[in-house]
Amino acid sequence: MRELAGAEISAQVAQMCREANIYLGEDVYRALQQAVEREESPTGKEVLRQLIENVAIARGEQIPICQDTGFAVFFVEWGQEVHLTGGTLEEAIHEGVRRGYEEGFLRKSIVDDPLRKRVNTGDNTPAVIHLRLVAGDKVKIAFAPKGGGSENMSAVKMLNPSDGVDGVINFVVSHVREAGPNPCPPIVVGVGIGGTFDMVAVLAKKALFRPLGQPHPDPFFAALEQQVLAKINDLGIGPQGFGGRITALAVHIETFPSHIASMAAAVNLNCHACRHVERVI
């Protein structure tokens, strides 16, 4: 049994919070550079140029890429041969978030009670933590700060199995059309298909953690990702909704087996600031 101290998790998490919010990943940066080449609208090109310049300013001046430094979302794969010492995993992650958001001058955007008082918790906790126990003695932590504007433009729909491929495509594309400028295009589109009502939303979120430029391993779903992407970009919404060719940078699909009576589908949108970092401890 390998022992791992909660303090080590906290230190890594604090660093991940700062890093993800200030340094945009290479994958997204490359996608923005390709987008500026392909965009036909002059205003759309200018928007993309501003986004690229924004990345450099954020890095140089240590300013967050976006003022919405997000809900802290984690996917943790915990090797079951690892024993955590010094508290619970939740406490360790929350301590990391608390420190990362304070030391990184990040905005605290979480309120305690969602309906009545909505008082800011002051430290951006709690985080949303998805935990899976896996084989081995390693711990993989993936973190994404999820902005509210794009998260609000998300949906789950319990489709009929007979709706088929077209049903999924129509659901996703019409959803992106309705969202229009609100999720800060060019967006990354996370799609979940299968599982239950709760599971499919997690799949769509997980899809947003996949690096851009990495297609689904199954050629059928990889082709579907490209097909949906082309249809979304034909909507003409363009960067920031000002009109243009590049409405989405990528579509990522994640699937899970389904009940014989169901075909759950979910779409979780991310703005162009598709921030995600990963550590293996």
Added chain:
Amino acid sequence: MEVKRLKAPLSDADVLALKAGDNVLISGVIYTARDAAHKKLVELLDRGEPLPINLQGQLIYYVGPTPARPGQTIGSAGPTTSGRMDAYTPRLLEQGMKGCIGKGFRKPAVIEALQKYKGLYLAAVGGAGALLSKRVKKCEVVAYPELGAEAIHRLEVEDFPATVINDAYGNDLYVTGAKAYAR
């Protein structure tokens, strides 16, 4: 790409000279307010009490910046989703506000009020918070300090980039822009 210069606060003539789709660089004084501050302002109007700021000619920027590091004027400061302010915007236009800066769709009531009171709805680039922060030269809290990032700030901006979405003539770039590039 043509860019027009705009000096804030605005006159009716400034508003009427701009059309949806125009790109502008704003210099001068603007004010920030988002959900909580809007609610407070409209509550004052409901009670017939004076507002903490004079809205004549002003542009309101929907932003909740990140905390500034020591030595920085303001933290990351990009626009937030404007739709959440829809319920309040017509009331503020009625008070002489000349426009607002945010991102995303507005309700028909706002678009109509922009025509009625001669106002503009502009969008700044969402997610360009670091770049936009560099265009803010001065920043001070002028009302509701207890709201933190949501307090009303007076900003002095220089060459702050924005695009006109809804003009005083009923045009909407979110509709015409997408139509021009759809296929």
